[in-house]
Amino acid sequence: MLRLTLAQMRRSASRLAAAGVAIAIGAAFVAATLLAGDVITRATYDSIAARYAEADLVVAPPLHSTFSPNDLLTVADTQGVADSVGLTSVFLALSGEGRTVWQGALPLTSLTFMPLELSEGAWPQGASQIALPADTAERLNVSVGDTIGVDSWAIDTAESLRDELTVVGIVGDPLGAYTQTGGRAVMAADALTERAAAEGGRVAYTEILLMLADDARAADVRATLTTLLPEGTQVLTPHEHAAVVAATITDGQNVVFYVFVLSFAAIALMVAGLVISNTFQVLVAQRTKTLALLRAVGAGKRQVAFSVVLEATLLGVISSLIGVAVGAGLGQLALALASGGSGVAASLPTYIALTWQVVAIPVIAGLVVTLMAALVPARAATRVAPLAALRPEAAPTIEKGSAGRVRLVVSVLLMLAGFAALAGGAWLGTAQGDSRANAAMGLLAGITGGFLSFVGVALSGVFWMPLVIRLAGRLAGLTGPTARLAAANMQRNPRRSAATATALLIGVTLVTMMSTGAASARASMDAAFDSFYPIDMAIEAGTNEALPAEVMASIMGTAGVGNMAQVTNVIATIDVSARDYLTMTVAAVDPTAARAALNDTALVDGLTAGVIAFPSSVAAGWEVSSGDAITLRGPTGEVELTALVTGGQGLWTPIVTPDDLAAVGFSAAPNTLWLSLDSLSAIGRLHDVIADSNLPLASQGSALERAEYETVINTALGVVVGLLAVAVVIALIGVANTLSLSVLERRRESATLRAIGVTRGQLRGMLAVEGALIAGVGAVTGISLGLVYGWAGSLAALGVMGEVALSVPWRDVALVAMIALGAGLVASVAPGRSAVRPSPVAALGTE
Amino acid sequence: MDTTVFSPAATTPAVHARSLTKVYGKGAAQVRALDALSVDFEAARFTAIMGPSGSGKSTLMHLLAGLDSATGGQAYIGATEVTGLTDRDLTLLRRTRVGFVFQQFNLLPMFTAAQNITLPLELAGQRVDRQWFGQLTTTLGLTDRLNHRPAEMSGGQQQRVAIARALIARPDVVFADEPTGNLDSRSGAQVLSFLRRSVRELGRTIIMVTHDPAAAAYADRVILLADGRIAGEITEPTPESVLAGLDALRSYEDAEATEVQF
Secondary structure (H helix, E strand, O other), X not given: OHHHHHHHHHHOHHHHHHHHHHHHHHHHHHHHHHXXXXXXXXXXXXXXXXXXXXXOEEEEOOOOOOEOHHHXXXXXXXXXXEEEEEEOOEEEEEEEOOEEEEEEEEEEOOHHHOOOEEEEEOOOOOOOEEEEEHHHHHHHOOOOOOEEEEEEEOOOOOOEEEEEEEEEEEEEOOOOOOHHHOOOXXXXXXXXXXXXXXXXXXXXXXXXXXXXXXXXXXHHHHHHHHHHOOOOOEEEOHHHHHHXXXXXXXXXXXXXXXXXXXXXXXXXXHHHHHHHHHHHHHHHHHOHHHHHHHHHOOOOHHHHHHHHHHHHHHHHHHHHHHHHHHHHHHHHHHHHHHOOOOHHHHHOOOOOOOOHHHHHHHHHHHHHHHXXXXXXXXXXXXXXXXHHHOOOOOOOOOOOXXXXXXXXXXXXXXXXXXXXXXXXXHHHHHXXXXXXXXHHHHHHHHHHHHHHHHHHHHHOHHHHHHHHHHHHHHHHHOOOHHHHHHHHHHHHOHXXXXXXXXXXXXXXXXXXXXXXXXXXXXXXXXXXXXXXXXXXXXXXXXXXXXXXXXXXXXXXXXXXXXXXXXXXXXXXXEEOOOOOEEEEEXXXXXXXXXXXXXXOHHHHOOOOOOEEEEEHHHHHHHOOOOOOEEEEEOOOOEEEEEEEEEOOOOOOOOEEOHHHHHHOOOOOOOOEEEEEEOOOHHHHHHHHHHHHHOOOOEEEEOHHXXXXXXXXXXXXXXXXXXXHHHHHHHHHHHHHHHHHHHHHHOHHHHHHHHXXXXXXXXXXXXXXXXXXHHHHHHHHHHHHHHHHHHHHHHHHHHHHHOOOOOOOOHHHHHHHHHHHHHHHHHHOHHHHHHHHOOOHHHHOOOO | OOOOOOOOOOOOOOEEEEEEEEEEOOHHHOEEXXXXXXXXXXXXXXXXXXXXXXXXXXXXXXXXXXOOOOOEEEEEEOOEEHHHOOHHHHHHXXXXXXXXXXXXXXXXXXXXXXXXXXXHHHHHOOOOOHHHHHHHHHHOOOHHHOOOOHHHOOHHHHHHHHXXXXXXXXXXXXXXXXXXXXXXXXXXXXXXXXXXXXXXXXXXXXXXXXXXXXXXXXXXXXXXXXXXXXXXXXXXXXXXXXXXXXXXXXXXXXXXXXXXXX
């Protein structure tokens, strides 16, 4: 039987190869994930171990607590301890050249405990020296010998203080001890402790490192310290400790990482399973005659089934191994490319570690998927009657069998329950209860519902996909006989066409869902950001100053600045009711200019002369409501204004028109500018303009913050879509496979068509239409479904943030549709070539 | 032949070959399937080509129909030299001027009988002549089968659909390759009489390859082939005269004839 199986595999090598590629991609995905996880763990471990440099022992505090300076003294006084240091990181706000950088700093005591190395200059001494990591020095644009500012806030007066520090050295981190946490500057231990204490920070040590005296025994010191220090203290060697810490970090992070990435690998494998199942069904159909002959000469049902299963096993193992090799190769390549870089990348290991798990897990996963996919075809193989060997024409049409009532019932139930839960989740998410519990419930319901309904949709593809394909075929058939032939061909094996389209549907749905969700998130966040951060950037001269016209002109002339509104901020007194008055900042601005410069124009909607506009956030605090009479008092008089509560909430001042302000005697000369920015690069240039003006101008703005959020969303989306794209690629391989199998089955028919006057071009065109139809149906249904899921998911997840803007990522949708259609067409090229190869004479021959 | 509805000008033959030669293989393995064969097939006539296996009868048909390329000589359909056409021109020629009837019927399983019949016109982008379609299907006894798919029809019915498909575009000539090879004798006889009727009543030209003397007897003329050459000709054949002709062929070239087995 083995010899027979191998012989059959050799005959179907090219068809198996296509299925093998699908499995190999899935296995490579899993292998690469495991390798990446391992690299993360090792990098974490190495960097933690590096932090302890040469220490003999590490003393770790009980869980969730730290050591006090007294504990440090206890350790230092313990017999057998030659030297000790408490590890602490103090964060400093360093500023230079208009930029502020938050930088962690290490205290410098004994160099023995210092994992950092001096690459330039000297170690800092005294209260006013500091050594900086190279990239921080670069960001602050300083080098050895320059001075930088350090801001602090006195605990008692909450006053901001600025001291100067001299940069005396540049430090490097060759062991990667702190590369994952932003690097560390170094200051003299006393200076740093003082600085921390001045800010009210209790000095706390996360760990204490110690060196043993030459004659001391580690075990004795361990025992002594455990009794002297608070209960729960652990005394470990650096490697033991690194292992413990790495485990706590990676148990959290790595599990999330594995679950996250492996779920994409699972999707890829699932799609691969569909492709393989299809391939085997066709192989069995093609071998009907051989199988029947085997049965006729005495092969048992089990032997026939065994042969198919054996074939699947061989295919699964071989392609999974290839996948592992590819995954490992890619992983090593990625490491090699990354290790050339700096920062986090510099601390990565040089080589991937091929453990047995990295090989075994993907191979097992690939094998299991292949076997599961081959089960149904194997059963079909046993149903071939020995009699079939005697029939003159073995028409390969075994796909008549009903798709199973169980499947129908299960998938319908899944879809009903799933979509109901999804709708419930969307409703809960947007419900105005604004309780967090509601939102969490909504999200949970949405995720569960989405998962269940999608499984239902994919399972029931066999039932509804043929209908969609028929409809699409009918539409395509209107274009001419070639398309009509193609449409008719797809009806012959509706289940196979359906399975192929379903495989594509899965990937396309997920990709569309993610980009729809992200587009909706982006749109919703935009609305939220606009409301929270109504001004990209504001430049203020102070309430009693005025902005010189030439400064305003040069600000307006700065490249990247969009619109500008001139604003006058004054401290005024307003009567909010007959008995109550407030002294507060009031902004005056021309409504038209403000509308152009603000992100959230709701702030000035309805603002005209005689109106004072209160952002809803301000109005709520002072119990002002629309229509209230408000008196604005100025140096020379007062004016009666009508209150208007606007929808805006990102600004904390009421707004009036400049005329009303001038009417009560304030100078209406602008002292503040509201700017909208077209480009973030304008921020740097504006800082230059401010510096050049030699005026004490303050700037504040949300543009940078906002851009950072957007970058995070875009990056995350890019990663997710990239991971999902693997599933789409596998599905497209499936399309090509299905087409080439159909071509092989239809040799005689193709020849007949050629004989009765179909040109080679028409025959190729027919296959192209078939490929495009399958891919098109998969893409269109996938996109529609993805939009529904994306929207429902956005409602469930983002409802808590406020108004959800549902948007369609047209660019992404068009891209997905074009890739699918294009790939469908490309997939038909090779089968098309083999379809036109046989001469029409083949139609006349018997077999 | 006095029942002929059409009286074609018997000047140019519908199909003819001049010194047609086909050689397969090279060197020692060389087989001369057709050896400078010249033959005329008259229009509106039903001609059968007979001969033992390997006599070159299938090769002759393939070359005449432009399905295969000749090593030498010329084949003509009407005045068109088939042997000189490109693949594309051959395809267009087959679409409009040649019809085929195959041993395996070769209907497209996903189409109904009516769709199968009109397929060549559809491919050519031509309108279906309803009257001609009605006449064909009535003559072939297919009127109540038009909405059936091939799988729902008997072999004889399928072959009649195939004949209708071959005739729908009113081709200059229909080639039939062992049209009764897959049929029982009763269905076979039906198909053959339909072929004859389409010649006598509808004025079509049919060239049929067969090895069955009974089938050949339905033709107006039988051409006997042996060894890639014309070995004889029988007009107004009967099964007996065809058998006699074949026997003569066998004794004439004894060694090869006994070698040939079915």
